[in-house]
Amino acid sequence: MTLEARNPDNTNRVLMQIRRMIDSGDLPEHPRLPNERELSTRLGAGRRAVRNALEALEAEGLIWRRQGKGTFLGLPPDPAGALVAEIVPASDPLSVMEARLYLEPGLAELCARRATGEDVERLRALADRVAASGDADSRELWDGALHRLIARIADNRLLLTAFSLMDEVRMNEKWQRDRQRARSAEKLALYARQHRKIIEAIEARDGPGARQAMTDHLNELSGNLRASMAEDDG
Amino acid sequence: MTLEARNPDNTNRVLMQIRRMIDSGDLPEHPRLPNERELSTRLGAGRRAVRNALEALEAEGLIWRRQGKGTFLGLPPDPAGALVAEIVPASDPLSVMEARLYLEPGLAELCARRATGEDVERLRALADRVAASGDADSRELWDGALHRLIARIADNRLLLTAFSLMDEVRMNEKWQRDRQRARSAEKLALYARQHRKIIEAIEARDGPGARQAMTDHLNELSGNLRASMAEDDG
DNA sequence: GGTTGAACCAATACTGAAATGGTTCAGTAC
DNA sequence: GTACTGAACCATTTCAGTATTGGTTCAACC
Secondary structure, three states: OOOOOOOOOHHHHHHHHHHHHHHHOOOOEOOEEOOHHHHHHHOOOOHHHHHHHHHHHHHOOOEEEEOOOEEEEOOOOOOOHHHHHHOOOOOOHHHHHHHHHHHHHHHHHHHHHHOOHHHHHHHHHHHHHHHHOOOHHHHHHHHHHHHHHHHHHHOOHHHHHHHHHHHHHHHHOHHHOHHHOOOOHHHHHHHHHHHHHHHHHHHOOOHHHHHHHHHHHHHHHHHHHHHHHHHHHO | OOOOOOOOOHHHHHHHHHHHHHHHOOOOEOOEEOOHHHHHHHOOOOHHHHHHHHHHHHHHOOEEEEOOOEEEEOOOOOHHHHHHHHHHHHOOHHHHHHHHHHHHHHHHHHHHHHOOHHHHHHHHHHHHHHHHOOOHHHHHHHHHHHHHHHHHHHOOHHHHHHHHHHHHHHHHOHHHOHHHOOOOHHHHHHHHHHHHHHHHHHHOOOHHHHHHHHHHHHHHHHHHHHHHHHHHHO
16 A cells, blocks of 8 residues: 655645634534544544644644543633532623623733733734634634633632633523624624734733723623613513 | 331431431441431331431431432532632732732722612721731631621622632631731731721722722732741741 | 554543432321 | 331432543654
8 A cells, every 4th residue: 555655744734724624613513623533534634744733723722632532622621610610609691791890801910911922922813713703603712712811821820710700600601692792793893903902902011901901891791781681671 | 018117206216326327437438328228228217217317417417418429427518618629729828919909909899889888887897896806816807707798798799709719718828827917006007097998988989999998908918928928038 | 854554542421220319109007 | 197118210420331532652654
């Protein structure tokens, strides 16, 4: 045998193909990528080439992998998440939004103090994915990853756990997730601008600016949530 | 057949027998009791009688039961405790103080918005207790109660859970509790003034003022902590 | 150097049987 | 009616065995 064994730049070819898969977002089981063996056969490359490509994507913070589990889009879950889920209190959408308003601006401020250049690159990559996402599911995925990365970069274990607490509740309350979805292209463009502004302040090490930008962003989300709830009541 | 079906006070007899088992402590797998069916046959009673006895013991807090799991001596495991246990080794006094600085000012602001006249009275009573305490232990106790009440009045379950988490971690960091103790009468007087200022802002429904007053207070505590740590290093 | 294919390792998920507390019901004895 | 027994069934959890998946190593090929 010894079919084709040479494809000098297969790693890069596969990398770009997987990048396209991520961009288009058409995955059989959405947040999860096909396993390495299947990617290998489907893309006509060795498993080594596939793994090289995945390693690059993981370094960029676009995917995460776990032995025995699989490869997934976004950021890895907080290790304390399982424990956190045990104590999440029941909350209504408005109080969850209130908690976000009181937690995340502070996290953005700390993030601005502590982010490295590499961190900023990752934040940008995630913000780009939010903007490039065609469907609401992908947007939600990447938006969640962006906010979580800010919380992680803030680098305070207790505050990160508090964030996870809030995030768990938010994820569990599926009934109201639709409400937080942008209803128009204008809103989407606004969110993209707000994300950019937050990241720019972080890059400039402007803590108060990052805090303010995050506050503005969440106030916008909060307003939309209230409007959507009032709409249903009326 | 229909052997003995009457044992008019079987529940009580079984209850006492199980009590003896617990007292003597000779259980095959120690913290765990034999399952209900086995107890039933071994003690010559119906399962109903055994369950009645176990219900009484559970109400007393001597045992706890979980479907599919078993019956065990002592109190049920506390999920929050497990979370705290995981966070404590990964956190140092400064990061806990940082979390306080990012959580409590917001709680004070919410508190100012939501406190009733009765709430303010209770806050004042606690602040008086702090000021009147003669020893460091009781000061710590009442000071903790004051800050916790502010968090409760803020009336957001998520933020309250986050605060409780932080509070428990703080309590668990025994190695550094001495450091946070005021070292002089001047400091004590300053803390008393700061507490008063926080409560006055809350009473005046001045959210930003309460936030600022709490920030000032925590910054003072933070400065003392740093000074005490630098002292030990030098 | 990079690539391929194959095998093996280690962590995780999955499946099905068994164990366990929770519940209901008919029957029995007082 | 009240209390107890026995049996059946339900819901949750555990456990053991299997399959899946990423992680690693190796020989061979260009």
